[in-house]
Amino acid sequence: MRKREDYEEENSEMEEDEALDESVLEKSPEGMTLLDIPGIGAATAEKLINAGYRNMMSIAVATPGELMEVAGLTELAAKKAINYARDKLKMSFESADEVLKxxxxxxxxxxxxxxxxxxxxxxxxxxxxxxxxxxxxxxxxxxxxxxxxxxxxxxxxxxxxxxxxxxxxxxxxxxxxxxxxxxxxxxxxxxxxxxxxxxxxxxxxxxxxxxxxxxxxxxxxxxxxxxxxxxxxxxxxxxxxxxxxxxxxxxxxxxxxxxxxxxxxxxxxxxxxxxxxxxxxxxxxxxxxxxxxxxxxxxxxxxxxxxxxxxxxxxxxxxxxxxxxxxxxxxxxxxxxxx
Missing domain, CATH: 3.40.50.300 (P-loop containing nucleotide triphosphate hydrolases)
Incomplete structure (x- = not known):
């Protein structure tokens, strides 16, 4: 598993953290929200939420182009955010009996x-x-x-x-x-x-x-x-x-x-x-x-x-x-x- 530091990236449009109503943040089963993703602060999180990206899963299944368009991220920052979300959610294979359940x-x-x-x-x-x-x-x-x-x-x-x-x-x-x-x-x-x-x-x-x-x-x-x-x-x-x-x-x-x-x-x-x-x-x-x-x-x-x-x-x-x-x-x- 890669460390969080591996994803750290200075985004040209990185914002100062502003007040964000945390009640709108949806937690993943692991208890994580958008603010736990490196490179995503309060202002960017608000843009993502307004565009329908409310949780880690929505970021994990997004494309870099989508995040660039709705949140103003650079391509590299968008890719790193997506990869980080995918790693944390452990998106991989599951057994057929789990699918059946x-x-x-x-x-x-x-x-x-x-x-x-x-x-x-x-x-x-x-x-x-x-x-x-x-x-x-x-x-x-x-x-x-x-x-x-x-x-x-x-x-x-x-x-x-x-x-x-x-x-x-x-x-x-x-x-x-x-x-x-x-x-x-x-x-x-x-x-x-x-x-x-x-x-x-x-x-x-x-x-x-x-x-x-x-x-x-x-x-x-x-x-x-x-x-x-x-x-x-x-x-x-x-x-x-x-x-x-x-x-x-x-x-x-x-x-x-x-x-x-x-x-x-x-x-x-x-x-x-x-x-x-x-x-x-x-x-x-x-x-x-x-x-x-x-x-x-x-x-x-x-x-x-x-x-x-x-x-x-x-x-x-x-x-x-x-x-x-x-x-x-x-x-x-x-x-x-x-x-």
Whole structure:
């Protein structure tokens, strides 16, 4: 283990220690805070905290460029801070049985559809991103509404962060579903924090602010909904010339959501738009927007489509542990149901 002195570096912008409210400093399991990192004083710590870097782990998983941008550190100072945090947190391998013990803490949000729950291995997992893609009217937003209500059946104190990009959130619909679920509508509505995202940058900032809601406001957030994930990105980045920039931003956004899901043991549910590939002559030409970036970043991928006699068909097309399969459900005034 390297000594603390090995990390000492005179930063050109090193500040005098100023008063800092230590209540905002989050301790690591080893009892360490940002102020224990060489080269980080009170002023720099405040900049990091305001940017969402509240603990040793957030520094350990950051890139030098990120710390340089938000805190004004030199590249060398940023690298040394990251390496110091990684050494102190002993970031290395762990045995599979330890991973299994951690997964025992994962919760699953059940819906009123037993068929859908079965398809999802018992429900929608925390510490995971579930993507639901499909054409207009396939049931994506309805499923988002149902999850926003039924997560509160796990615990009536659980909160939901709902990022609405297409102005489709309707509290009246939540009231209908809550009544059918046997929950108090007023309480359910109070536990859902809704934000309207007006562009892709705003959408990304709102996702980053979820940590602030959890840390500063002590909100027990258990579900983040982004409806829809790609609408703004699709509208703002037009043409092949902008594809690389779009994918880079989407990648950062998805990684932010995954980091928050993993750190706070919460579920992320994102809806996604689709397009028809003109070069496919056999089979279903429907393809989700976002390409491989969204596909790889999503833990579970559900393809929703309209079925016969008003039904909806959910097909699990990707999962790390579940087989591909389909579930048929119906959308009604109470939310969703089996036949």
């Amino acid at each position: 951690k997964r025992e803490k994962i919760e699953k949000i059940k819906t009123p559809s037993e068929e859908l729950n079965k398809l999802m291995g018992g429900g929608f997992e925390t510490c995971a991103i579930t993507e639901a893609f499909g054409e207009f009217g396939s049931g994506k937003t309805q499923l988002a509404n149902v999850l926003s209500v039924y997560v509160q059946k796990l615990n009536p104190d659980y909160n939901v962060v709902y990022i609405d990009t297409e102005s489709t959130f309707r509290p009246e619909r939540i009231v209908q579903i809550a009544k059918a679920a046997g929950l108090e509508p007023e309480r359910v509505l109070k536990n859902i924090k809704v934000a309207r995202a007006y562009n892709s940058d705003h959408q990304m900032i709102l996702a980053e602010k979820v940590e602030e809601l959890i840390e500063k406001n002590n909100l027990p957030v258990k579900l983040i909904v982004v409806d829809s994930l790609t609408a703004h990105f699709r509208a703002e980045f037009i043409g092949r010339g902008t594809l690389a920039d779009r994918q880079q931003k989407l990648n950062k956004h998805m990684h932010t959501l995954m980091r928050i899901a993993d750190k706070y043991n919460l579920a992320v549910f994102v809806t996604n738009q689709v397009m028809a590939k003109p070069d496919i002559f056999f089979g279903d030409p429907t393809q989700a927007i976002g390409g491989h970036i969204v596909a790889h970043a999503s833990t579970y991928r559900l393809y929703l489509r309209k079925g016969k006699k008003g039904s909806r068909v959910a097909k699990l097309v990707d999962s790390p542990n579940l087989p591909e399969g389909e579930a048929v459900f119906y959308v009604d005034e109470n939310g969703i149901r089996d036949k």
